[in-house]
Amino acid sequence: xxxxxxxxxxxxxxxxxxxxxxxxxxxxxxxxxxxxxxxxxxxxxxxxxxxxxxxxxxxxxxxxxxxxxxxxxxxxxxxxxxxxxxxxxxxxxxxxxxxxxxxxxxxxxxxxxxxxxxxxxxxxxxxxxxxxxxxxxxxxxxxxxxxxxxxxxxxxxxxxxxxxxxxxxxxxxxxxxxxxxxxxxxxxxxxxxxxxxxxxxxxxxxxxxxxxxxxxxxxxxxxxxxxxxxxxxxxxxxxxxxxxxxxxxxxxxxxxxxxxxxxxxxxxxxxxxxxxxxxxxxxxxxxxxxxxxxxxxxxxxxxxxxxxxxxxxxxxxxxxxxxxxxxxxxxxxxxxxxxxxxxxxxxxxxxxxxxxxxxxxxxxxxxxxxxxxxxxxxxxxxxxxxxxxxxx
Numbered sequence: 111x112x113x114x115x116x117x118x119x120x121x122x123x124x125x126x127x128x129x130x131x132x133x134x135x136x137x138x139x140x141x142x143x144x145x146x147x148x149x150x151x152x153x154x155x156x157x158x159x160x161x162x163x164x165x166x167x168x169x170x171x172x173x174x175x176x177x178x179x180x181x182x183x184x185x186x187x188x189x190x191x192x193x194x195x196x197x198x199x200x201x202x203x204x205x206x207x208x209x210x211x212x213x214x215x216x217x218x219x220x221x222x223x224x225x226x227x228x229x230x231x232x233x234x235x236x237x238x239x240x241x242x243x244x245x246x247x248x249x250x251x252x253x254x255x256x257x258x259x260x261x262x263x264x265x266x267x268x269x270x271x272x273x274x275x276x277x278x279x280x281x282x283x284x285x286x287x288x289x290x291x292x293x294x295x296x297x298x299x300x301x302x303x304x305x306x307x308x309x310x311x312x313x314x315x316x317x318x319x320x321x322x323x324x325x326x327x328x329x330x331x332x333x334x335x336x337x338x339x340x341x342x343x344x345x346x347x348x349x350x351x352x353x354x355x356x357x358x359x360x361x362x363x364x365x366x367x368x369x370x371x372x373x374x375x376x377x378x379x380x381x382x383x384x385x386x387x388x389x390x391x392x393x394x395x396x397x398x399x400x401x402x403x404x405x406x407x408x409x410x411x412x413x414x415x416x417x418x419x420x421x422x423x424x425x426x427x428x429x430x431x432x433x434x435x436x437x438x439x440x441x442x443x444x445x446x447x448x449x450x451x452x453x454x455x456x457x458x459x460x461x462x463x464x465x466x467x468x469x470x471x472x473x474x475x476x477x478x479x480x481x482x483x484x485x486x487x488x489x490x491x492x493x494x495x496x497x498x499x500x501x502x
Contacts, residue, residue, distance in 0.1 A: 114169055115347070116347050117347035117348060117349045117374070119330065120330045120347070120349065120370060120373060120374060121349060121370060122169070122197070122198055123326075123329055123330045124326070124330070124366065124369055124370050124373070125197060126196050126197035126198055126199050127196075127323075127326040127369075128366055129194070129195060129196055129197045130194060130196050130201075130203070130261075132194075133192070133194025133203060133257075134194070134257040134258055134260075134261050135257060136192070136194075136257070137192060137194075137205055137257035137260060137261075138256050138257030138258065139257075140192075141253055141255070141256065141257060141260075144253075145208060146208045146253045147208045147209055147253065148253060149209070149252075149253060150250040150251060150252055150253060151205060151206075151250065151251045151252075151253055151255070151260055152205075152206040152210040152211065152212065152214070152215040152248075152249075152250050153203065153204060153205045153206065153215075153248070153249060153250075153251070153260055153263075153264055154203075154204045154206075154215060154218070154219050154222075154246055154247065154248045154249075154264065155201065155202070155203050155204070155246070155247045155261075155264035155265065155267065155268045156183070156201070156202050156204070156219075156222060156223075156244050156245070156246040156247075156268075157200060157201045157202075157244065157245055157246075157268055157272070158175070158179065158200040158226070158242050158243075158244050159242060159243045159244060159245055159272075159275045159276060160242055160243070161175060161200050161242060163240075164231075164233060164236070164240060164242075167233065167235050167236050168235065169198060170234060170235070171233040171234060171235055171236060172198055172200075173198055174231075174232075174233045174234060175200065175231055175233055175240075175242075176195070176197075176198060176199070176200050178229075178231055178232075179200060179202070179226065179231075180193070180195060180202065182222070182225050182226060182229060183202060183204070183222055186218065186221055186222055186225060187204060187206070187218065188206065188207060188210075188218075189207070190207040191204055191205065191206055191207060192204070192205040201268075203261065203264065204218075205260070206218070211250075212248075212250050212280065212282065215248050215250065215280075216248055216278060216280050219246045219248050219278045220278055222244070222246065223243070223244055223246055223276070223277075223278055226242065226243065226244045227241075227242075227243050227244070227276065229241075243275060243276035244276070245268060245271035245272045245275050245276065245277055245278075245279075246268070246271055246277070246278045246279070247264050247265070247266070247267025247268030247269070247270065247271050247278075247279055247281070248264075248267055248278060248279065248280040248281070249263040249264055249266075249267045249280070249281040249282075250281075250282060251263050256315060258315055258318055258319055259315070259318070261322075262318045262322070262453075263281060265322075265455055266281060266453060266454070266455045267279050267280065267281045269454070269455035269458065291451040291452060291453050291454075292451070292452050292457050293449050293450070293451055293452075294449065294450050294451075294452055294471055294472060294475055295447060295448075295449055295472060296447070296448055296449070296450055296472050296475045296476050296479070297445040297446070297447050297472060297476060298445060298446055298447075298448055298476050298479055299444065299445055299476070299480070300444040300445060300446055301444075302476070302479050302480045302483050303446055303448075303479075305483040305484075305486070305487060306479070306482070306483050306486065309483075309486045309487060311482070311483070311486045313448075313450070313479075314450075314451075315482075316479060316482035316483060316485075316486060317450055317475070317478060317479055317482060318456075318482075319481075319482040319485050319486070320477075320478030320479050320480070320481040320482030320483070320485070321452075321456050321459065321460070321475075321478045321482075323369070323478070323481040323482065323485060324459075324463065324474060324477060324478045324481060325459050325463070327369060327372075327373055327481070328463045328466070328467070330373050330377070331373055331376060331377050331380075331467070332466055344378055344381045344382035344385070344387070345378055346374055346375065346378050346405055346406075346407060347374055347378075349370055349371070349374060364488060365484055365485060365487075365488030366488075367408075368409050368484070371407040371408060371409060372407070372409065374407065375405065375407045375415065375417075378405060379405065379417060382405075387419065388419065388420055389405075389417035389418065389419060389420065390417065390418055390419075390420040391415060391416070391417055392415075392416050392417075392418065393413065393414070393415055393416075394413075394414050394416070395413065395414070396414065397414050398414060398416045402416070402418065403416035403417060403418050404417065404418055404419065405417045450475055450479075452471075452475070460474055460475070
């Protein structure tokens with residue numbers, strides 16, 4: 111059984127996110143190139159039920175589980191299916207070839223569900239075969255949509271399937287009704303909205319991307335602070351992230367490394383603040399001098415963020431990200447009030463994170479928009495590659 115260090119867990123979790131990101135961008139480029147004709151895109155997202163029991167036996171057992179699952183799936187899908195795996199997690203996106211219809215999509219999903227249900231998984235270090243089920247969300251989406259829209263629709267469908275588990279749920283090509291969405295008022299830093307407009311980003315698309323990034327960012331923070339309380343002991347882990355994939359664009363690598371360091375910084379700072387530490391955050395263009403800080407991390411190129419102890423309470427744990435942003439943006443307090451509409455699945459995720467991190471939905475949506483804007487800037491003009499999707 112392989113026991114991960116905290117920094118290994120963080121890098122692996124965010125590298126898994128990178129893989130899905132690469133697949134989403136590849137689908138986006140194929141949609142723009144007209145590779146799916148002029149009708150709809152048929153796609154599915156499957157997730158194993160109860161796989162946490164396997165993960166408890168070590169990351170090596172989980173990898174074996176994912177590899178066996180993919181072998182089952184690949185034997186059933188038609189040629190030229192785009193399969194996007196999420197690395198060491200067991201979520202798998204499937205985008206069927208052009209001109210695939212809804213009936214064929216649902217039939218394939220049912221065959222995959224039954225094949226997994228009947229399969230005896232065998233993992234090193236686990237006695238006897240393991241039986242699991244899977245939940246599958248299916249959707250057909252107009253080809254005019256983006257890769258992000260297709261993947262967001264699949265996550266909505268998977269959320270419906272997870273209600274009962276061991277099920278297939280289908281969403282048709284009709285967009286979600288506004289009656290199913292919840293309006294949320296958000297105070298957003300002016301610099302965030304300016305960045306979105308500068309890159310011609312659609313706010314709804316940026317919000318979807320940012321909400322996804324927020325959920326992915328919350329995972330390792332909760333793992334370190336909640337499930338493994340005290341694992342960090344208030345320290346920044348010694349992260350050594352090797353560029354993956356090797357030919358990734360510099361902007362995307364910088365954004366990915368920023369995600370890793372910002373999660374580590376926020377997790378360590380939260381752990382310290384639980385013990386009464388009251389920090390002041392400072393931003394600089396170069397690494398702070400030794401002795402001027404007690405925690406420091408590199409962010410985007412040419413930017414550092416550090417904390418130092420202060421006698422007064424400068425902010426609460428719930429405001430860490432806001433303070434980080436304000437430090438990076440030169441202390442600007444200007445905000446603009448906007449209304450965003452949030453779908454049912456995203457609302458569930460927001461409420462969970464809000465409870466776990468003690469932050470309002472408005473704060474989390476502002477954070478999500480900033481993550482989406484950073485993402486937009488990092489990937490601007492950078493083409494994806496099939497090589498990004500190599501399994502493990």
